Amino acid sequence: MYTGTAASHGIVLGRAIVKLEETVTALRQKIEPQHVIDEINRLKDNLKATHHQLETIKQQAMVNMGEEEGRIFEAHQLFLQDPEFIGEIEAKITNELLNAESAVADVKDLFVAMFEGMDNEYMRERAADLRDVSGRLLRNLLGIKDTASIDSDEPIIIVAYDLTPSDTAQLDKEKVKGFVTDIGGRTSHSAIMARTMGIPAVVGLGDMTKHTQDGDFLIVDGTTGEVHINPEAALIVQYEKKMQADALLKEEWMKLVHETSVTADGHRVELAANIGKPEDAVDADKQGAEAIGLFRTEFLYMGREKLPDEEEQFEAYKAVAQTMDKDRAIVIRTLDIGGDKELPYLNLPKEMNPFLGYRAIRLCLDRQDIFKTQLRAILRASSYGNIKIMYPMIASLRELRQANQILADVKQELREEKVPFNEEIEVGMMIEVPAAAITADQLAKEADFFSIGTNDLIQYTMAADRMNPDVSYLYDPFNPAVLRLIQYVIEAAHREGKWAGMCGEMAGEEAAVPLLLGLGLDEFSMSASSILRVRRLLKHLHHSELKDAAAHALTLESGDAIQAYIKETILDKI
Ligand code: PEP
Ligand code: MG
Numbered sequence: 374m375y376t377g378t379a380a381s382h383g384i385v386l387g388r389a390i391v392k393l394e395e396t397v398t399a400l401r402q403k404i405e406p407q408h409v410i411d412e413i414n415r416l417k418d419n420l421k422a423t424h425h426q427l428e429t430i431k432q433q434a435m436v437n438m439g440e441e442e443g444r445i446f447e448a449h450q451l452f453l454q455d456p457e458f459i460g461e462i463e464a465k466i467t468n469e470l471l472n473a474e475s476a477v478a479d480v481k482d483l484f485v486a487m488f489e490g491m492d493n494e495y496m497r498e499r500a501a502d503l504r505d506v507s508g509r510l511l512r513n514l515l516g517i518k519d520t521a522s523i524d525s526d527e528p529i530i531i532v533a534y535d536l537t538p539s540d541t542a543q544l545d546k547e548k549v550k551g552f553v554t555d556i557g558g559r560t561s562h563s564a565i566m567a568r569t570m571g572i573p574a575v576v577g578l579g580d581m582t583k584h585t586q587d588g589d590f591l592i593v594d595g596t597t598g599e600v601h602i603n604p605e606a607a608l609i610v611q612y613e614k615k616m617q618a619d620a621l622l623k624e625e626w627m628k629l630v631h632e633t634s635v636t637a638d639g640h641r642v643e644l645a646a647n648i649g650k651p652e653d654a655v656d657a658d659k660q661g662a663e664a665i666g667l668f669r670t671e672f673l674y675m676g677r678e679k680l681p682d683e684e685e686q687f688e689a690y691k692a693v694a695q696t697m698d699k700d701r702a703i704v705i706r707t708l709d710i711g712g713d714k715e716l717p718y719l720n721l722p723k724e725m726n727p728f729l730g731y732r733a734i735r736l737c738l739d740r741q742d743i744f745k746t747q748l749r750a751i752l753r754a755s756s757y758g759n760i761k762i763m764y765p766m767i768a769s770l771r772e773l774r775q776a777n778q779i780l781a782d783v784k785q786e787l788r789e790e791k792v793p794f795n796e797e798i799e800v801g802m803m804i805e806v807p808a809a810a811i812t813a814d815q816l817a818k819e820a821d822f823f824s825i826g827t828n829d830l831i832q833y834t835m836a837a838d839r840m841n842p843d844v845s846y847l848y849d850p851f852n853p854a855v856l857r858l859i860q861y862v863i864e865a866a867h868r869e870g871k872w873a874g875m876c877g878e879m880a881g882e883e884a885a886v887p888l889l890l891g892l893g894l895d896e897f898s899m900s901a902s903s904i905l906r907v908r909r910l911l912k913h914l915h916h917s918e919l920k921d922a923a924a925h926a927l928t929l930e931s932g933d934a935i936q937a938y939i940k941e942t943i944l945d946k947i
Pocket of ligand 2: 828
């Protein structure tokens with residue numbers, strides 16, 4: 374058994390697919406000069422084997438799908454004979470003494486970058502072909518079973534060193550029913566995406582990719598963080614029983630789907646969902662979301678070759694507005710790129726500290742072309758629903774004012790063009806940077822609302838990377854420093870008559886909910902899959918008692934003491 378960080382609730386049993394590129398990186402090796410010939414021969418054998426496989430696939434495709442589809446594989450075969458491509462790989466093995474896998478991966482990256490940089494649609498498409506055929510060659514070199522041989526009805530579990538947000542966004546929801554990664558923590562974007570998709574995930578497992586083969590049978594328990602590879606039958610039966618119990622519990626929660634979110638003594642809060650794609654709103658609705666508290670729009674920009682234009686964005690925002698009907702709020706966060714969310718086609722320079730760098734509102738204030746296009750699209754969609762705008766990563770009043778000035782300009786443009794939008798649209802900001810939290814009293818005068826982004830606020834307050842398991846002992850939502858900031862932000866908002874919400878992962882954590890209620894939080898925005906669990910919890914809580922409990926909790930000296938206090942005095946009594 375392997376144990377990592379439980380990142381997304383639930384259990385899944387299925388077949389592993391090991392993500393290739395990461396495996397190659399993990400197995401990157403130098404060879405001895407006397408082994409160069411052997412390595413080149415191994416490469417040649419695998420080139421031949423790959424060519425053969427493609428021949429079979431080509432014939433099948435021609436019969437089943439047609440001449441043109443078959444030709445695609447012919448193009449793949451040509452790469453395997455291309456003297457320039459093969460020559461480069463052999464040169465890498467010979468000159469850099471790299472194993473064949475790493476040499477293929479490096480040369481593929483080089484050629485793909487070259488093709489993608491060309492001003493020619495045809496050549497850019499060749500980049501995708503090259504990726505595909507190189508993947509097949511790498512699988513052969515690594516002795517990994519072809520994924521096509523995995524029974525397509527079985528749930529698939531992705532095993533990867535890490536999954537980038539754009540990888541995660543592109544996972545096929547129909548097939549991929551869980552994932553496990555070597556690195557990452559509860560608030561890595563891959564973990565957040567798993568919760569959005571409602572699939573179990575375990576992250577930070579160390580070296581799962583080394584121990585897993587394609588086709589291995591896995592049990593992934595996203596509630597406890599346990600993963601089993603090729604388990605005994607008895608264990609499978611045990612887990613199947615657990616899955617049935619989970620399903621019953623979910624059915625129980627489902628009964629609350631149309632209820633309001635209210636404590637036992639009648640205090641009303643809003644339970645909202647965080648989404649990354651317009652389709653997620655449909656699921657959020659099914660899980661009883663009373664609003665969309667965070668639409669992470671950056672996912673619209675990922676997994677593609679260029680920026681989405683105004684029309685495409687408008688359609689996406691409008692679609693969410695239509696799913697949520699006229700009343701329920703939709704907080705659309707403007708582009709939050711940077712940190713672990715990259716957009717390769719922006720060609721941004723690599724940074725030493727990406728989380729402290731050119732990201733989110735900083736990039737948008739600089740690249741006003743990108744920002745204005747998005748603001749236009751959001752404003753236009755605001756005629757269709759209760760849409761609000763939210764800026765990410767604001768660190769100072771100056772930035773808030775600059776963003777608002779650009780918004781005012783865009784509004785003016787639309788007025789002149791006679792394009793309708795909601796003139797009264799609310800404009801809020803995230804509190805993710807300690808500087809913003811500390812100056813919340815000033816910011817609250819000019820922002821219509823706050824949403825506390827604890828995922829980042831914790832990492833910046835504690836100076837502990839949210840992705841790094843080695844410093845996760847510091848990354849603690851219950852740390853008194855973090856809680857004091859949260860308290861200050863909520864009070865500052867209320868003093869100005871504004872509402873304060875939270876869209877960081879903390880908002881959906883069981884032990885945090887009573888504390889945040891006691892601190893006066895108005896809106897809790899979380900992964901859709903957590904909403905009903907929290908709604909059920911609220912029914913057992915007494916708001917009138919929580920204010921004092923929160924005040925006492927904040928006098929305690931550590932996150933552990935605070936959690937233990939909440940557990941013993943509140944949760945255990947439910
Ligand atoms: C946060 O930082 O808490 C947040 C919600 O933003 P993201 O997780 O997208 O950085
Ligand atoms: Mg953030």
